[in-house]
Amino acid sequence: QVQLVESGGGLVQAGGSLRLSCAASGSIFSIDTMGWYRQAPGKQRELVATITRPGTTNYADSVRGRFTISRDNAKNTVYLQMNSLKLEDTAIYYCNVKLITLLRYWGQGTQVTVSS
Numbered sequence: 001q002v003q004l005v006e007s008g009g010g011l012v013q014a015g016g017s018l019r020l021s022c023a024a025s026g027s028i029f030s031i032d033t034m035g036w037y038r039q040a041p042g043k044q045r046e047l048v049a050t051i052t053r054p055g056t057t058n059y060a061d062s063v064r065g066r067f068t069i070s071r072d073n074a075k076n077t078v079y080l081q082m083n084s085l086k087l088e089d090t091a092i093y094y095c096n097v098k099l100i101t102l103l104r105y106w107g108q109g110t111q112v113t114v115s116s
Contacts, residue, residue: 002026002105004095009110012085016114020080022095022107033098034071034078038091038112045094049080062088085114 008020024031035050049059049069057069068081078095095107 002028002031002097002099004097004105004107006093006095006107006110009093009112011113011115014085014087014114014116016085017081017083018085018112019082020093020095020110020112022078024076024078024097027099028076030099030101031076031097032100035096035098036069036078036080036093037096038089038093039109040088040091043091048093050096051078082112085112087114087116090114 003025006022036048039045051069066084071078092109094109
């Protein structure tokens with residue numbers, strides 16, 4: 001079992017920045033990939049960014065160049081630095097971890113609202 005606690009969401013003006021954090025606890029030795037997904041109202045949940053234990057990253061085209069994912073393996077924490085935020089970035093952001101067993105766990109979600 002893995003427990004995930006997210007923080008850092010909130011309200012920001014377009015063009016601003018936010019940093020999300022997600023701390024993992026429990027069976028952390030088995031965590032492989034950590035990532036962020038988001039779900040806007042009326043839309044399906046979509047990938048934002050992922051990062052493997054060695055540090056290989058993957059980004060959605062819509063956020064590449066504006067968002068940066070990173071992780072601190074010693075703290076079992078993944079971060080998402082979001083810059084140049086746009087109205088369309090408004091969504092609930094979910095932390096996700098994939099274990100070496102391929103099991104996945106989700107955080108409770110944190111709201112990010114970008115205003116004009």
